Amino acid sequence: MNQRPNEDQLGSNAKLDRRTCLKKTLAAGAATVPAAIQAKAFAAGSDEIKVGLIGCGGRGSGAAAHAMTTGKNVTLTAMADAFEDRLYSSMMSLSSGKAGKSKVEKGEGFGGAMRVPGEQRFVGLDAYQRMMDSDVDLVILTGPPGYRPLHFEAAVDAGKHVFMEKPLATDPHGVRRVLASGDKAKEKKLKVGVGLQRHHQATYQEAIQRIHDGQIGRIVAMRCFWNGGPPAKNAIPRDQMTELEYQVRNWYFFDWLSGDHICEQHIHNLDICNWVKGGLPVRAQGMGGRQVRTDKRFGNIFDHHAVLYFYEDGVPMHSYCRQQLGCMRQVGEIIEGSEGTAELGTSRCSLTAPDGTVIWQSPRRRGDDYMSPYLVEWHDLIDAIHGEKDYDEVDYGATSTMTAILGRFATYSGKEIGWDEAFASQKVTTTDSVDWKSPAPVQPLADGSYRIPTPGVTKVL
Numbered sequence: 001m002n003q004r005p006n007e008d009q010l011g012s013n014a015k016l017d018r019r020t021c022l023k024k025t026l027a028a029g030a031a032t033v034p035a036a037i038q039a040k041a042f043a044a045g046s047d048e049i050k051v052g053l054i055g056c057g058g059r060g061s062g063a064a065a066h067a068m069t070t071g072k073n074v075t076l077t078a079m080a081d082a083f084e085d086r087l088y089s090s091m092m093s094l095s096s097g098k099a100g101k102s103k104v105e106k107g108e109g110f111g112g113a114m115r116v117p118g119e120q121r122f123v124g125l126d127a128y129q130r131m132m133d134s135d136v137d138l139v140i141l142t143g144p145p146g147y148r149p150l151h152f153e154a155a156v157d158a159g160k161h162v163f164m165e166k167p168l169a170t171d172p173h174g175v176r177r178v179l180a181s182g183d184k185a186k187e188k189k190l191k192v193g194v195g196l197q198r199h200h201q202a203t204y205q206e207a208i209q210r211i212h213d214g215q216i217g218r219i220v221a222m223r224c225f226w227n228g229g230p231p232a233k234n235a236i237p238r239d240q241m242t243e244l245e246y247q248v249r250n251w252y253f254f255d256w257l258s259g260d261h262i263c264e265q266h267i268h269n270l271d272i273c274n275w276v277k278g279g280l281p282v283r284a285q286g287m288g289g290r291q292v293r294t295d296k297r298f299g300n301i302f303d304h305h306a307v308l309y310f311y312e313d314g315v316p317m318h319s320y321c322r323q324q325l326g327c328m329r330q331v332g333e334i335i336e337g338s339e340g341t342a343e344l345g346t347s348r349c350s351l352t353a354p355d356g357t358v359i360w361q362s363p364r365r366r367g368d369d370y371m372s373p374y375l376v377e378w379h380d381l382i383d384a385i386h387g388e389k390d391y392d393e394v395d396y397g398a399t400s401t402m403t404a405i406l407g408r409f410a411t412y413s414g415k416e417i418g419w420d421e422a423f424a425s426q427k428v429t430t431t432d433s434v435d436w437k438s439p440a441p442v443q444p445l446a447d448g449s450y451r452i453p454t455p456g457v458t459k460v461l
Contacts, residue, residue: 049385052078052120052136052160054128054151055143056090058232059165063140063195064094066378067163068113074382075113078120078134080127082143082248087121125248125434132158138191138385139163144251145259146170146430149177156181159188161385163378165195166267167401168394170259171429172422175402182394189388193381194397196271198346200380201373203362207342207349208276215359216351217339219277222317224269225330230323231261235297238448244433244440253299254450255408256429256441260301262288262411263404266321270407271400272333272344273309273317280399281309281317281406283418287455288411292324296449300442307407319407414455425461 049072053064056079067074076094081087094114122130128151131139141151141164149169155162162185169175185192198204211219233252241249251257258264274280286307293303304322311317332345340353351359384391402423409417431441444450453460 047386048073048075049138049161049382050075050077050136052076052080052131052134052139053090054080054131054139054141055165056081056086057142059195060140060142061090061093062374063142063163063165063378064090065110066374067138067140067382068110069375070378070382072379072382072386075115076110077115078122078131078136079116080122080131082123082125082127084123087123091116091121125436129154129434132160137161141165144248144257145264146174146251146254146257147432149174149181149430150432152178153181156185156188156190159190161191161381163193163195163381164397166271166397167259167263167404168194168397169401170256170263170405171427172402172405172425173428174430175398175405175423178394178398178401182392182398185394186392189390191381191384191389191391192394193377193391194393195377196268196393196397196400197373197377198268198272199275199373199393199396200376201346202376203349204272204344206362207344207351207360208272210351210360211276211335211337211342212278215340216335216337216342219315219335219337221315221336222273222276223320223334223336224266224273224317225320225332226261226266226269227320227322227328227330229325229329230293231265235295242436243444244431244438245436247299247440247442250297250299253297253301254442255299255301255453256431258301259401259404260305260408261323262302262305262307262319262321262408263401266305266319266407267400267404269321269331269333270317270319270403271396273319273335274396274400274403276333276335276342277311277315277317279311279313281403281419282312283416284309284406284410285416286319286407286410287414289455290452296444296447300450300452302411302453305407305411307410309403309407409460412453412455412458413460414458415460417460421461427461 051067051074053060064076068076079087132154138161139155141148141162145167148164152164168178231252236249238246247254284307288302288305290302303324307319309317309319335342340351340359342351348362348364350361353359406417406419406422409422429441442450
């Protein structure tokens with residue numbers, strides 16, 4: 001079993017407060033504005049980059065497809081997953097060219113860009129470590145987020161470049177581990193990308209730069225939403241699995257593995273608000289619950305959260321996320337300024353004056369004129385590796401993760417929670433065990449259900 005590091009072993013980032021996090025995040029999260037909203041041109045690399053995929057679900061398969069689609073001598077040479085069937089399902093999807101909407105001609109797959117022999121296919125909870133012992137140059141970390149700090153530490157220790165999906169952790173201890181590993185990655189000149197792809201979307205870059213330039217005046221309030229239907233996840237029957245295996249199979253529905261959907265999904269919107277504000281919240285209060293997704297097969301997460309965050313200057317950010325059928329759907333961010341409003345979304349961004357006059361509006365994404373930010377983030381990362389440029393997205397990825405965790409703490413507890421007290425929490429909710437027989441962090445009740453957080457009763461710190 002891997003031993004979880006204590007706070008002293010985490011190094012200088014272990015006890016970072018919000019102000020220190022903010023300094024690191026602002027330095028790392030600055031956006032560049034393109035001259036025009038159009039697909040970017042990239043210089044082709046000449047050296048092969050061998051990629052290993054850890055976590056072969058839909059997002060992992062998509063990320064691997066995007067990496068190979070760059071056409072920059074990127075080769076998938078190794079794959080790892082806790083479950084054999086997931087690994088082979090991913091291999092079939094990638095081999096047919098269907099994964100990641102990569103526009104690869106149907107049936108052709110990725111040709112020489114995918115070369116994963118039997119000895120480079122690793123299965124089990126320890127598969128990530130065997131991957132690190134292989135000759136890959138870059139690893140994709142898309143397993144359950146509860147294991148992200150462990151996998152990132154191993155990748156940095158092994159000297160691998162990294163692309164990792166959000167969120168980067170599911171508890172404050174994990175965030176501190178990620179920040180500490182991020183510092184080691186910088187020392188080793190490793191490149192680290194994080195799957196908050198709106199940072200690579202030209203329309204968001206230009207809209208936020210215009211906000212920062214004062215085109216809607218002083219920011220007075222922000223709202224953000226990810227209100228939609230249930231996730232594209234199906235609960236897997238228990239069968240003969242151990243409790244830990246069952247929960248990892250159904251990772252989305254357990255807070256220690258996914259962070260709840262406020263972390264796993266709504267983090268995108270929270271990240272944008274932090275970027276717009278150029279700051280991090282100082283406290284949060286909220287409410288949430290489990291209203292329609294109540295069966296025990298759905299683990300212990302909520303199906304809706306509503307959080308009111310406050311920044312240091314008193315500016316509020318109203319945050320809403322819901323996964324319920326038949327309800328209004330809304331995904332995006334609204335920024336209220338003293339001289340106008342910005343409406344941000346993946347299809348279009350716009351700034352308007354108080355009288356409704358359009359200050360600026362991005363074109364809608366369309367056809368060959370549009371490059372998906374899922375692809376742009378890979379072009380940017382691979383270019384950095386080929387060009388030996390500094391490339392680090394850890395800090396804003398970690399602090400946006402912590403913002404989401406702070407919101408979950410507020411909704412689970414029903415209390416107002418401060419950033420600093422939450423970030424300093426010594427409560428560890430995850431496990432580093434690679435033994436399926438080890439106890440799961442969340443244990444079932446006598447009827448096979450799980451204890452659901454109860455506002456006013458549940459203690460989160």
